[in-house]
Amino acid sequence: MRLGSAQIALAAAAGRASLKVYRKPRVVILSTGDELVEVAEKPGKQIRNSNSYSLAGMVAECGGEPVQLPIAPDEEGKLTELIQQGLKADMLLLSGGVSMGKFDLVEQALKSLGAQFFFTGALIQPGETGGVCESGRWHSSGCREIRCQ
Secondary structure, eight states: OOOOHHHHHHHHHTTOSOOOOOOOOEEEEEEBOTTEEOTTSOOSSSEEOHHHHHHHHHHHHTTOEEEEOOOBOSOHHHHHHHHHHHTTSSEEEEESOOSSSTTOOHHHHHHHTTOEEEESOOOOSSOOOOOEEEETTEEEEOOOOOOOO
8 A cells, every 4th residue: 555645644644653664666577588589579479468467467466666677598507696686676477488498507507696496386277387486585476367356
């Protein structure tokens, strides 16, 4: 909830000289894969990066500040660099790159940054590959759904 003049006046009328407030969490969104192109580009055998925009909309609806990074290519060095950039935020959401294919490099990149994985898949049908890991102060989740309260 954003504090406006009415909320501040109400707090003052109730004798509250100070309030606990928090800034919006900054959430970086990183889509991965050479199969993706930006929305304004015409895809050949590729697909448009719609997941990034969907996630950004959900983050905004939940009160966060979405920041979309450029699409990460299927190249471990560049992917690791973009993940490191995203880890400076309050949260990093990754889309793609966690299947078992030759070019699904997210798990390797996160491990190279010291991530410890809690799990890297779920035996459910229909299922999606994903995982949850942590390293230091951050957690990464391959979960697909964001719920606002």
